[in-house]
Amino acid sequence: MPHSSIIKLILLSILLVVSAVNCLAQSTTGTVSMSATVSKFVEINSGGAVTLTGNSGGGVTTDGVANSPLAVSINLGELGPSNTNSFVTAAVPLKLRSNAAYVLSMTSTVTSSGTTSSRITAADVGFGLGTISRSGLGVNSGADTNATSGDPTLAANGSVNGTTGRYEFTAVRSNLNAFSSATTALSGPIIMNAVPRSNANGLTVPALFAVKPQFFENGTTTISVTFTVTAP
């Protein structure tokens, strides 16, 4: 091979290498990769002001404020026979929101200074969830399952015991005795559509508590109820 041809071949090779290097340096694409998570979300808040009726000397000590944490405190007043009302009732609005199916459970305690069988017990405190409302922009329609018997003051949910004469809440999960340990009170499918959290709508349901004034043993009674919502 002639000498000049060899030199040309070498120069051509260098040119190709330089060109290749230049081509590699020219980036024309780029990527942005993003990962993210949407976790299950369930929330319980106050649905608004408490309604207390049939009370004698009672009052709402700490009222509910819509969309704020539920921390209601109520003095039910007199529950002895001097209170002539049929029932002392407290309706506590709850507001639930979720991006998944939910379960609302409740646990309660009733402590009384009384020592006899005539003291107020958990079975004397009627309980039920009222009408469930899924309404407003962004709230998903769905069928909820109420595990309680509804308004405990309904005639169908209680009566006087024919043997003892004591008024008893007799329907399924119609008194706090059924909630001495965490027990499901309500469950249902996803509550909220894909809307921002600033959307204040949700599922509302009143939690209804009722005590029939009777010849209970005198003393003081403390009733404590805790609601918990979970995403199963």
Added chain:
Amino acid sequence: MFESRKAVLSALAITTLLMLSAAVSYAQTTGSVTMTATVSNFVELTSGGAVTLTGNSGGSIITDGTANSPLAVVVNLGELGPSNTNSFVKLSVPVRLRSNVGYQLNMVSSVAGAGATSFSLKDTDVGFGLTPAARPANLAAGTDTNATPGDPTVGGSTDVNGRWVFAGSNSTLGAYAVSGEVLTGPRVNKTVAGNSNTSLTVPAIFAIKPQFFDPAPAITITAQFTVVAL
């Protein structure tokens, strides 16, 4: 006789050779060098620097952008459900462009792993926009045409179902399920050396409004940019 003819022929041959050599020597008084070259279209896309992630809950920048290096950013946006109480999860990615010709920047994107119900996060829930500024004096004069409405966190509203909707056309990744133009313009660089750092840097902004999306543990959102010469 034969010997003498041979001598004459030899003499003639030598004379001819000398004359030819002389002629050649006299003609070689100039020379030329001929060069050919090419300037090809050059368009380049690299990272414009570090990304900015705001409004996140539990997110982080996994692979940050490095100025003048290939764009290969990886970001965990974190929680996009309602437990994130920020208005937007926002990611700003600086994109750097250089060219010696008119350019077109395209993007194609995808969203995966978010679920398939009407409440799942979709590509239309990922806001997108570019916010190019006027070119500085050290770049070739020209106006870049932004095909997006700009910062997706500006404007927007809820629809009849209460879901957040980003304002304007081409304002979400839903517009880029197939490759589409996001920015075009005339040549970017003046006639400067290839190692010059002068470039057009444009923030690419991605934004998601946390909402009551369907739970999804592993959502992947990918955006690929490609620049081509016009």
